[in-house]
Amino acid sequence: MSTSSHMYPMSSGHDQHSYIHNSSYQKAAISSAVEKTRRCIFEKLDLQLSSDFGTFRIADFGCSIGPNTFHVAQSIIDTVKSKRLEESTENSLVPLEFQVFFNDQPTNDFNTLFRTQPLSPEREYFSVGVPGSFYGRVLPRNSIHIGHTSYTTHWLSKVPDNVCDKKSMAWNKNYIQCNNLLEEVTKAYKVQFIKDMEIFLDARAEELVPGGLMIVIGECLPDGVSLYETWQGYVMDTIGDCLMDMAKSVR
Template identity: 55%
Template sequence: MEMVDDGIMEKLDLKSLGFESTNDTFRIADFGCSVGPNTFFAVENIMKAVEHKHHAQFNNSAPLSGFQVFFNDVTTNDFNTLFKALHSNEKYFSAGVPGTFFGRLLPRSTLHFAHSSYCLHWLSKVPTEVLDSESPAWNKGSIQCDGLKKEVTKAYSAQFQSDMSTFLEARGQEIVGGGLMVIITGGLPDGVLMSQAGIGMYYDLLGSCLIDMAELGVISEEQLDSFNLPLYYSSSKEIEEIIKANGNFSIERMDSLSHNIWKTSRETKIKVSVTGGRAVFQGLLEDHFGREVAEKTFENFETKLDENFSIIDGAAHEHIDHFILLKRNVN
């Protein structure tokens, strides 16, 4: 939140956006909003910072007409829950925008500020090669881009590049010249492989539970091999190159945030890890393997996590969060 505040104070020029003379509404969008409440904290923080900057820039001589917020997520997102939570305490005009953010969602040059938090490490699809037994990029025996096989990493990286470029192109059309975008997304420190980071070990452990299911004959080898996580943790260099190649935005700030050390009991950590894993991945597993297998897998996962937690918790490396502040170029 502080980094967003600073970014708005330092990099948002409300004068060049025309807010001194027009009483246009300041329009914000959150791409990948889920059902709240995190999205509300994020957009309310942005609004506070914009008001602050507005005061600093014009000293109340110009009116700030108000805000309109577009909450975007996929069509299957539970917008009913989002809207019910939203309306308990609303100080802005709001709208839900259903649809994939890997495509246009809003009219041209209508957004002043875009935000996307913890979404862009999700790919639009698993790269086809990694599920193809004929391909050198076949990811046999793993459910993720663990970084151990060059061809697999290359396929995942290419998919990430394609998705990210599509995202930047769509947002480039929607954001006005001089408008800002904050992207927060999962990544890896330079030179660290996914399989060396705690989170990669966590996914590998989940994968091992699916391998168990195949060995028990609960699922077939084919079912197992046709499943991979559509996730990619990029390096900052990779992201930087994609943004520069796209050309719509200038990079105003780029930081790697490391995770806080998690000071709580081992039991709580395991509980939260399982609950979090279920929240994020159970639907994905149910879609591929059915409800029963997903449930069994997570029961097994809970046991295995308990047995192996010290390895994951004590991993030498951790993933990072990329914090990226972009400004839309004026054409």
């Protein structure tokens, strides 16, 4: 695999192999965090600072092609509406419109995304597609009130340079991922992750309005547990072994 930055979007279309039909794991993870997300919005979001202009803007970074991103958008909208009702008096409750920015790489299947979104008037927001890597700015400064991303930041901006270099101590021989078996490989991926997350968070800090929120949902491991000790690691290592055998068979 090349170490330069490449775009690898989720499987497009609507057939049995597409992301639409193979994203139930991600949906379950998002659903499990709904209550915590709702509580975070109620406790942390400052509506006085973030909705002065009548339009509340939400962005989902790494939206893929749905339907999970639509569930996220509607859940956030429902929570914001509930919070407004709770905090406002009848006379002070002015109409509030919602705008949702769906961000992913330029090669993402945005056609399928917008073909499968809820139809009006069921859809309570105006939709905008935003192509571009979230490892950098993709929206104007102070333009969004809530940012969201789930199961995305483990996709690094690039493969660390030295893990594909046979002369490097960090050469990831015989493996297709960082499974924590090789210390130097783990260090290389950790360095790249830190760089990427600094860029990601700096960009979101500029895009969010004062008093806004950034919600990040992702995979993690308990302290002292390595990926190769988990079922996910076992599955990926097995897939890696199969790919290695396939590559050897055509030499």
